[in-house]
Amino acid sequence: MAVRLNRNSILVYSRQERLLRIGLVLGLVIGIVIGSVATVGVSVAAEPVEAPRLKWQWGGCFADWCETGWYSSPAVADLDGDGRPEVIASGYSVFSLDGPTGALEWRVAAGKDRGVPFQRNEWRTYPGIILSDLDNDGQLEIVTGHDGGFISVYDHRGFFKPGWPQRPTTYEIFGLVAYDLDNDNRLEIIATADVRDPINTWVYEPDGTLRPGWPQWVGGDDYAYGTFNDNVAVGDVDGDGRGDIVVPSDINNIVAYHDDGRQLAANSIFRVPVWGLVNHWEDYSVEINGGGRCSTSAPRWQRTVGNFERGAAVIADVDGDGITEVVSSGEIYDCAVTERRPSMYEGIYIFNADRSRFNRGGYDWRSPPLDTGAPLSEDFDVIRHIRPNPVVVDLDGDGEREILYPTFDGRLHAFWLDKTEHYNWPFVVTLPAEDGFRFASEPVVADLNADGHPEVIFTSWPEARSNLVGHLFILDYQGNLLHRIQLPPSWSTRPPDNWNGGLAAPTLANIDADTELEALINSAHSGVLAYDLPGTANAHILWGTGRANYQRNAAVLNLNGLNDLTTHLPVILRAH
Numbered sequence: 001m002a003v004r005l006n007r008n009s010i011l012v013y014s015r016q017e018r019l020l021r022i023g024l025v026l027g028l029v030i031g032i033v034i035g036s037v038a039t040v041g042v043s044v045a046a047e048p049v050e051a052p053r054l055k056w057q058w059g060g061c062f063a064d065w066c067e068t069g070w071y072s073s074p075a076v077a078d079l080d081g082d083g084r085p086e087v088i089a090s091g092y093s094v095f096s097l098d099g100p101t102g103a104l105e106w107r108v109a110a111g112k113d114r115g116v117p118f119q120r121n122e123w124r125t126y127p128g129i130i131l132s133d134l135d136n137d138g139q140l141e142i143v144t145g146h147d148g149g150f151i152s153v154y155d156h157r158g159f160f161k162p163g164w165p166q167r168p169t170t171y172e173i174f175g176l177v178a179y180d181l182d183n184d185n186r187l188e189i190i191a192t193a194d195v196r197d198p199i200n201t202w203v204y205e206p207d208g209t210l211r212p213g214w215p216q217w218v219g220g221d222d223y224a225y226g227t228f229n230d231n232v233a234v235g236d237v238d239g240d241g242r243g244d245i246v247v248p249s250d251i252n253n254i255v256a257y258h259d260d261g262r263q264l265a266a267n268s269i270f271r272v273p274v275w276g277l278v279n280h281w282e283d284y285s286v287e288i289n290g291g292g293r294c295s296t297s298a299p300r301w302q303r304t305v306g307n308f309e310r311g312a313a314v315i316a317d318v319d320g321d322g323i324t325e326v327v328s329s330g331e332i333y334d335c336a337v338t339e340r341r342p343s344m345y346e347g348i349y350i351f352n353a354d355r356s357r358f359n360r361g362g363y364d365w366r367s368p369p370l371d372t373g374a375p376l377s378e379d380f381d382v383i384r385h386i387r388p389n390p391v392v393v394d395l396d397g398d399g400e401r402e403i404l405y406p407t408f409d410g411r412l413h414a415f416w417l418d419k420t421e422h423y424n425w426p427f428v429v430t431l432p433a434e435d436g437f438r439f440a441s442e443p444v445v446a447d448l449n450a451d452g453h454p455e456v457i458f459t460s461w462p463e464a465r466s467n468l469v470g471h472l473f474i475l476d477y478q479g480n481l482l483h484r485i486q487l488p489p490s491w492s493t494r495p496p497d498n499w500n501g502g503l504a505a506p507t508l509a510n511i512d513a514d515t516e517l518e519a520l521i522n523s524a525h526s527g528v529l530a531y532d533l534p535g536t537a538n539a540h541i542l543w544g545t546g547r548a549n550y551q552r553n554a555a556v557l558n559l560n561g562l563n564d565l566t567t568h569l570p571v572i573l574r575a576h
């Protein structure tokens with residue numbers, strides 16, 4: 001059994017041993033901890049990657065309709081110790097499904113638990129389901145965030161833990177992370193929301209009390225605003241051994257906090273002292289000098305500015321030198337345009353711990369990739385919005401990490417550190433003969449057939465009309481299409497629900513103990529879907545669910561030079 005953990009998870013292995021002694025058996029949770037990735041990039045004889053096969057659908061649906069599934073990825077574990085993993089998912093209500101069959105086990109409304117009868121509500125679930133042992137009691141907790149500002153922490157049976165739920169705002173919770181910020185072996189809960197206020201981040205202790213110093217914002221009102229994606233990433237950015245919180249915010253800024261709420265210092269090249277006060281401009285010299293000119297008479301380089309309203313951060317060591325960087329997506333627009341400022345393209349950026357732009361080892365990201373693709377649409381009524389969540393993994397096995405992210409140009413991009421897209425990247429999601437166009441979800445990455453090269457798995461969704469459907473894709477590491485499987489139709493043939501797709505990143509897990517993985521999809525209008533992935537008994541997972549793992553902290557950290565994911569779960573893995 002191969003278990004490799006980073007500093008945020010150093011006590012998990014001993015907890016796993018304790019849980020084994022008391023008889024708690026977790027499911028084979030995949031996409032949280034890598035089994036073994038030492039062979040990734042080394043070609044070995046293997047069978048071809050087989051096509052996914054639909055195992056069950058309509059998971060969590062009612063008798064004659066389904067809740068809308070948004071951007072929330074499911075989580076998997078054997079919560080009740082019966083040897084059958086559960087799938088925890090949410091569109092609006094939170095529900096537990098039997099892994100092998102998809103049958104409903106229990107359901108609660110957002111902000112409620114199993115202690116009250118279920119009543120339908122309108123509070124949707126945006127962030128992925130968190131599944132982790134928050135308070136170090138040897139039991140898993142379920143953490144969810146919803147519209148209306150509700151944050152809920154449930155025990156493994158679906159009942160509230162003491163001190164929960166909390167409601168720090170009446171606006172929607174978009175970002176949700178569990179992370180041990182201060183190394184006390186208890187996970188704090190970090191939440192962000194689409195507030196109309198510069199205070200957009202809260203940190204709670206496992207018992208539901210606000211962490212001292214939170215919420216906090218020190219700076220002008222125009223430097224932070226709401227978050228409109230699961231933007232937040234949490235990990236050790238500055239190398240002090242404690243967790244840092246990185247929050248791309250509407251409009252032009254990325255705020256970065258220490259665990260006590262103090263902001264991370266910015267490099268002295270800037271005219272401001274901390275991350276959150278640095279305005280992001282396309283041109284680095286303009287950024288350093290404090291801003292450009294929002295005038296139609298100004299050249300482009302002086303008036304193109306960033307917007308992180310939907311941008312998302314990842315914390316990773318991109319070049320394998322042991323120094324952590326921050327990767328973030330963010331739109332670029334022309335600030336000289338006074339009406340509705342349309343986006344020009346979705347950019348991708350690499351920052352050092354002091355907010356300066358990455359420039360090391362021959363890779364200069366002071367000037368990022370430009371004009372990556374204009375939007376096909378930014379109209380929610382035409383097609384649901386893209387979420388450009390970066391995925392940072394080593395695709396080609398050279399020890400350096402590539403950056404994948406979907407954009408509103410209808411493509412899935414993959415940038416190497418030389419700022420170019422190799423092989424057949426980017427991948428165009430929509431076929432030429434198809435009706436309309438489609439967007440891609442955040443991908444997951446795994447070497448499915450153990451041949452030393454990872455595959456890229458994601459879903460798509462179509463325009464919101466005419467009974468159109470999206471697909472489940474599997475690409476090879478070079479961006480070549482291996483499989484494209486049409487998703488089931490919507491439960492409805494009438495607008496606005498007469499389309500189907502997958503907005504959320506899939507989750508890779510073994511839900512039936514047959515040694516092979518399944519892909520779990522929280523579809524838009526046909527409930528949770530489960531697809532068998534034949535031939536994956538020896539798969540190696542690099543990024544197995546939305547925002548990397550069930551803590552949803554979007555961090556990829558090195559341990560002994562290997563490509564490890566963070567977790568704080570007492571997980572039983574497949575033997576290798």
